[in-house]
Amino acid sequence: MxxxxxxxxxxxxxxxxxxxxxxxxxxxxxxxIGANGAGKSTLLKAIAGQVPLGAGSVLLDxxxxxxxxxxxxxRLGIALVPEGRRLFKSLTVEENLLTARAAKRSGPxxxxxxxxxLPLVAxxxxxxxxxxxxxxxxxxxxxxxxxxxxxxxxLDEVSLGLxxxxxxxxxxxxxxxxxxxxxxxxxxxxxxxxxRAARDVHCLLQGRTSLAGTDLDLADITRAYFGGEAA
Amino acid sequence: xxxxxxxxxxxxxxxxxxLFAAGLSYMFGVMRLVNLxxxxxxxxxxxxxxxxxxxxxxxxxxxxxLTAAAVTIPVVAAGGYLLQRFVLQSTLSESxxxxxxxxxxxxxxxxxxxxxxxxxxxxxxxxxxxxxxxSIDLGFTSIGVFPLVILLLAVVLLGGLSLVMARxxxxxxxxxxxxxxxxxxxxxxxxxxxxxxxxAIAFGLVAVAGLAxxxxxxxxxxxxxxFLIFAFEAVIIGGLGSLWGTLLGAMIxxxxxxxxxxxxxxxxxxxxxxxxxxxxxxxxxxxIIRRKVRL
Numbered sequence: 001m002x003x004x005x006x007x008x009x010x011x012x013x014x015x016x017x018x019x020x021x022x023x024x025x026x027x028x029x030x031x032x033i034g035a036n037g038a039g040k041s042t043l044l045k046a047i048a049g050q051v052p053l054g055a056g057s058v059l060l061d062x063x064x065x066x067x068x069x070x071x072x073x074x075r076l077g078i079a080l081v082p083e084g085r086r087l088f089k090s091l092t093v094e095e096n097l098l099t100a101r102a103a104k105r106s107g108p109x110x111x112x113x114x115x116x117x118l119p120l121v122a123x124x125x126x127x128x129x130x131x132x133x134x135x136x137x138x139x140x141x142x143x144x145x146x147x148x149x150x151x152x153x154x155l156d157e158v159s160l161g162l163x164x165x166x167x168x169x170x171x172x173x174x175x176x177x178x179x180x181x182x183x184x185x186x187x188x189x190x191x192x193x194x195x196r197a198a199r200d201v202h203c204l205l206q207g208r209t210s211l212a213g214t215d216l217d218l219a220d221i222t223r224a225y226f227g228g229e230a231a
Numbered sequence: 232x233x234x235x236x237x238x239x240x241x242x243x244x245x246x247x248x249x250l251f252a253a254g255l256s257y258m259f260g261v262m263r264l265v266n267l268x269x270x271x272x273x274x275x276x277x278x279x280x281x282x283x284x285x286x287x288x289x290x291x292x293x294x295x296x297l298t299a300a301a302v303t304i305p306v307v308a309a310g311g312y313l314l315q316r317f318v319l320q321s322t323l324s325e326s327x328x329x330x331x332x333x334x335x336x337x338x339x340x341x342x343x344x345x346x347x348x349x350x351x352x353x354x355x356x357x358x359x360x361x362x363x364x365x366s367i368d369l370g371f372t373s374i375g376v377f378p379l380v381i382l383l384l385a386v387v388l389l390g391g392l393s394l395v396m397a398r399x400x401x402x403x404x405x406x407x408x409x410x411x412x413x414x415x416x417x418x419x420x421x422x423x424x425x426x427x428x429x430x431a432i433a434f435g436l437v438a439v440a441g442l443a444x445x446x447x448x449x450x451x452x453x454x455x456x457x458f459l460i461f462a463f464e465a466v467i468i469g470g471l472g473s474l475w476g477t478l479l480g481a482m483i484x485x486x487x488x489x490x491x492x493x494x495x496x497x498x499x500x501x502x503x504x505x506x507x508x509x510x511x512x513x514x515x516x517x518x519i520i521r522r523k524v525r526l
Contacts, residue, residue, distance in 0.1 A: 050413065070416030079417065086414040088407040095403050102404060103419025148419055 001026050002047070002078070002152045002183065007056035009039070009046045016042040018207040019056070024152065029174070029184045031194035034204035035225060040187040041083050043204070044154045047185070048080035049073045060152065074103050077151030081158060085141040089130030093121060093140050096129050100147030107149030108180045114143045117176055120169075135166035142170070146177065153177060155186040159193060171197055191221055236372030237493040241486030243374060245465075246382030247447065248481035250440035251458055252465035253389055253474060254433035260472040261409050261429040262315075262323060264330045268337040270459030272307065272434060273441030275341060277450050278349055279303045280356055280442045292359025296446070304438045311434025316427040323426075338455060345452035356445035363446065381443045385481075388436065389474045396474075405429055457501075464508040470518025479519055484508070 002024040009017040017039040024030050034040050045051045047058050049070035057066040065073050087096050097111060115122035121143045124136055132140065138158055145153060159167040174197055178184060188194035195201060195218070203211040203224040211224030255269045266272075283299035290298055322330040357363075358377070365376040396402035408415045408425045415422040444450065444458070461484065469480025484504055491503040511518070 048417065050416070069421070071419050071421045074417055074419040082414060082417065086411055086417075088410040088414070090410050091403060091406055095406075098400065099403050099407050099415070099418040099420070101400060101419075105419070144418070148417075 001061055002185065003059040003062075004043070004047060005057045005059065007043070007046055007058065008054040009042050009051055010054045011042075011051075015054075016207055017046065017204075020204065020207075020209050021056075022202050022209075022212065024183050024185050026151070027178065027181055027183050028200070029178060029186070029198045030200045030202060031198035032185065032187045032202045032204060033189070033191055033194045033221070033225060034210075036189070037206075038204040039207040040204055041156050042207075044080060044156050044185070044187055045082075048078055048154055050080070050082075071102075074148055074150075075105065077105065077149075078154065079103075079145040079148045079150035079152070080154040081138075081141050081145045081156060083156040083160070085137045087129035087132075087137055087140055087144070090128065092126050092128055093132070093136075094125040096140055096144050097121075097147050100144050103148035105149040109146045109149050111147070114146055117173070118143050135162050135169075138162060138166070138170060142173070146182075150182055153182050153184045155184060157187055157189065159188065159190060167193070191218070191225060195221070233372065234490065234493060237489045238486050239369075239372055239374055240378075241489035242482050243378035243382050244485035244489060245478070245482030246378060246385040246485075247440060247444050248461050248465045248484055249385040249389065249478045250381070250436055250443060251462040252469070252477045252481050253385075253392070254436040254440070255459075255462045256466045256469075256472060256474065256477045257392070257436070258430060258433045259466075261405055262319075262426050263327070264319060264323065265327065265334070266319075266433075267331060267334040267459065268341060268455075269334075269433075269437055269462060270455035270457065271338040271341040272311075272455075273437045273444065273458045274345065274450060274452060274455045276303055276307045276438035276441035277356065277445035277454075278345060278354075278452075279306065279438075280445060281354055284356065292357055293362055296356055296358050296442075300439075300442050303442060304435055307438035308431040308435035312427045312431040314434075315430030316423060319430070320423055320426065338459075342452050342455060349452060351451055351453075353449040353451045354445075355449050356442065358446055377446065381447075384439070384443075385478065388439070389478055392432065392436075393474050401425075401428065460505075464504065466518075467516075468508060468511045468518060473518070476518055483519075 004020060004022045007017060007020050020043060032040050032043060042051060046053055049068060053066050057064050060076055060078060065076060097114060118139055120136060120139045124132060129140060158170055174184060186197060200214050201216055201221065202209065203221060205224060205227050211220060251273060255266060258264050258266050280296060280299045280303045283302055284295040287295040287298045319330060322333045363377055366373045367376060396405060404420050404425050408422050412422045465481035465484050466477055468483050469476030487507045488500040488504045492500040
């Protein structure tokens with residue numbers, strides 16, 4: 001289980017995430033939504049260890065990982081699919097996937113099983129990652145994260161800049177990941193997409209939690225998303 | 232010596248230059264760090280070899296120096312790991328300036344510490360006259376056995392490193408860290424550790440170069456600057472970031488120098504080497520093997 005307790009993150013003087021708390025049960029799925037600049041990506045980076053916490057703590061199965069560098073958190077089972085995919089461009093697709101063996105975690109995901117469920121990635125295995133289309137890159141980035149056999153998968157804006165058909169394919173793949181017992185924290189700008197993928201929603205507005213709950217009403221979400229009298 | 236002999240001689244000299252240049256090129260390719268103390272560390276390795284072969288002198292030639300080398304190379308490599316991890320790592324940034332200043336300072340410190348502890352006398356490493364003067368007669372010219380062994384060693388080491396880079400998990404991680412260090416942590420590998428191992432490899436190579444050069448020519452605490460310049464020239468002529476290009480560049484530099492020594496005068500060989508390097512810089516600034524920072 002992933003717990004985020006009263007986390008604040010600032011870039012210099014500029015606060016990006018303020019006092020956010022959330023819980024993600026083992027095998028669960030939670031969508032963090034919010035407008036541009038609401039602090040969603042920063043929150044995921046803070047959980048993964050790519051930006052330092054200003055305050056608060058991140059716990060994985062009760063263990064405080066707040067002070068650990070990113071690679072140690074990956075080895076403990078927190079995998080981030082970063083914003084913008086961040087593939088190693090000069091490496092082939094297969095080499096990108098193999099780098100994740102550095103996490104030294106065993107589990108259901110291997111080169112073979114990832115290729116089996118993501119034929120799009122398998123077909124491009126010897127291509128250089130820099131030569132892939134956006135959708136192929138996104139699928140490869142997810143595959144690379146899965147190769148670490150994570151307990152928690154953090155997905156940052158996986159639909160950004162992709163064609164609707166590709167987005168649908170990627171979201172259709174999420175249940176397959178959860179079947180293996182991996183819990184998912186996904187960040188999404190598209191409220192409809194997010195609420196379809198997850199019943200539990202956490203809405204951020206200017207770095208703060210503006211709404212959180214299960215099976216929320218779309219009107220409430222919209223208010224929390226853009227900021228209104230109720231928020 | 233005839234011209235053909237000079238060319239053969241230059242190609243052999245290229246072996247040592249390639250060893251000098253490979254470490255420099257490798258560190259630049261992996262962490263975008265130009266190590267201005269690279270030559271100074273070669274000199275450190277040569278002196279370490281000198282002191283240790285003195286300590287092992289009971290083994291006679293060539294056992295003393297070979298044993299000294301077997302200790303020196305891993306020690307210098309380990310020093311490279313520690314230096315990268317605890318000093319150079321914190322100089323890495325968008326700007327190349329901090330690492331240039333720190334390594335430049337290191338070069339000066341090393342030279343002066345060596346002057347104080349080892350004096351300014353020129354020294355030489357000894358493998359014994361038999362090995363150092365042994366040569367193979369090819370009819371039209373004769374080639375030295377020791378330079379030939381060093382060239383073959385350079386080819387084997389660079390080839391081995393190329394294979395490691397292309398085929399192994401470590402190689403993949405080095406290339407990944409060269410692409411995007413911030414993202415490497417997400418795979419579970421510590422980018423600082425990968426950098427430091429790469430530095431250890433570069434320092435191991437420079438130790439081999441320093442020892443080999445110490446057998447072939449005299450060295451003194453101030454020799455680092457010349458080693459660094461030859462390494463730079465070989466790297467630029469061959470093409471930055473390409474290990475095979477580096478070997479080719481090193482051979483070209485060696486040939487230019489030895490042909491100049493025969494055709495013109497030995498006094499001009501370094502100057503003409505520099506001029507050829509400048510011509511490459513002007514007309515082929517990406518080197519012969521034109522690749523965009525691939526290892």
